[in-house]
Amino acid sequence: MTRTARTIVFGVGALCLGVFLVLVFLRMPEFGGSRHAYRDASVGAALRQVTPNVVASINFDQRALDTLGEEIILFGSVIGAATLLRLGEHERRRPLTPGESVLPSTRLLGYLLLPVLVLLGLDVIAHGHLTPGGGFQGGVVLASGVHLSYLAGSYRALRRLRPLDWYNYAEALGAGAFVALGCAGMVAGGAFLANFLPHGQFTQLFSTGTVAVLSIAVGVAVTAGAVVLLAQFLEQAMAVQAEEAG
Numbered sequence: 110m111t112r113t114a115r116t117i118v119f120g121v122g123a124l125c126l127g128v129f130l131v132l133v134f135l136r137m138p139e140f141g142g143s144r145h146a147y148r149d150a151s152v153g154a155a156l157r158q159v160t161p162n163v164v165a166s167i168n169f170d171q172r173a174l175d176t177l178g179e180e181i182i183l184f185g186s187v188i189g190a191a192t193l194l195r196l197g198e199h200e201r202r203r204p205l206t207p208g209e210s211v212l213p214s215t216r217l218l219g220y221l222l223l224p225v226l227v228l229l230g231l232d233v234i235a236h237g238h239l240t241p242g243g244g245f246q247g248g249v250v251l252a253s254g255v256h257l258s259y260l261a262g263s264y265r266a267l268r269r270l271r272p273l274d275w276y277n278y279a280e281a282l283g284a285g286a287f288v289a290l291g292c293a294g295m296v297a298g299g300a301f302l303a304n305f306l307p308h309g310q311f312t313q314l315f316s317t318g319t320v321a322v323l324s325i326a327v328g329v330a331v332t333a334g335a336v337v338l339l340a341q342f343l344e345q346a347m348a349v350q351a352e353e354a355g
Contacts, residue, residue: 151163151166151167151171154166154170154171155167155170155171158170158304158308158317158318158320159308159309159310159311159316159317159318160238160316160317160320161238161239161240161311161312162237162238162239162240162241162242162243164241164243165237165238165243165317165320165324166238166317166320168243168245168324169238169243169244169319169320169323169324169327170304170317170318170319170320173291173302173323174291174301174302176287176323176327177287177288177291177302180283180284180287180327180330180331181284183330183331183334184280184284184330184334186334186338187280187334187337187338190338190341190342191337191341194341194342194344194345210262211260211261211262215260215261215262216261216262218261219257219258219260219261219262220257220258220261222254222257223254223255223257223258223261224254225254226250226251226253226254226257227251227254227255229250229254230247230248230249230250230251230252230253230254230328230332231247231251232247233246233247233250234247234248234251234324234325234328235247235314235325236314237321237324237328238316238317238320238321238324239312239314239316239317243324243327243328244323244324244325244326244327244328244329244330244331245327245328245331247328247331247332248327248328248329248330248331248332248334248335249331249332249335251328251332252331252332252335252336252339253335255267255270255271255336256336256339258270259343264343264347267343271336271340273336273337273340276332276333276336276337276340277333277337279329279330279332279333280329280330280333280334280337282329282330283326283327283328283329283330283331283333284326284330286322286326286329287323287326287327287330290302290319290322290323290326293305294319302319302323303319304318304319304320305318305319306318306319306322
């Protein structure tokens with residue numbers, strides 16, 4: 110495609126986007142007014158689905174299809190990174206050597222905080238439908254907790270703590286469970302990702318229907334995806350050596 114053709118395509122797209130934005134801005138409620146249509150609709154739907162965390166209700170119930178798209182983006186990013194960082198033609202694996210020593214206080218703090226961060230991540234995932242949090246946030250916290258062993262100065266300990274094959278399976282399991290629940294909702298409720306499970310009661314852990322289950326599925330997928338993604342970069346930096354061409 111020539112530069113002129115690219116400019117024309119960009120101009121048409123930018124013009125259409127600009128027109129849509131102007132139309133949206135003209136129809137927006139007055140700033141500071143009392144009319145908030147989206148707020149009223151989302152809060153009302155969350156109350157009907159017995160979901161105290163309105164954000165979780167929006168992510169895993171009212172716009173769960175968008176959340177599935179975000180999960181697929183993460184899944185594709187991990188696959189892309191693993192593909193790009195695989196061993197190249199002039200690269201080979203090298204034996205792991207002891208890294209630079211860290212301060213004893215850093216090592217101690219890293220190992221002490223590791224179980225705390227893992228438990229915090231599990232708690233954020235498990236209670237995301239009741240309190241602030243959810244699968245995405247808890248998954249990132251959980252993956253960060255696993256990598257505290259590396260920050261404490263032991264890449265070997267990190268590799269023992271995160272067998273990549275299991276995390277690859279877990280990521281696929283989390284994404285597959287999300288799709289499977291969507292199909293189950295289509296069979297039971299008549300729509301893809303319909304909230305078809307019993308809603309329970311407020312303040313109960315087993316409530317909100319499919320919101321809690323979808324949040325856990327996303328937590329599993331995000332945790333595993335983040336671990337696998339970081340593993341590719343760390344492996345490239347710690348265990349891969351470039352060979353001289355020729």
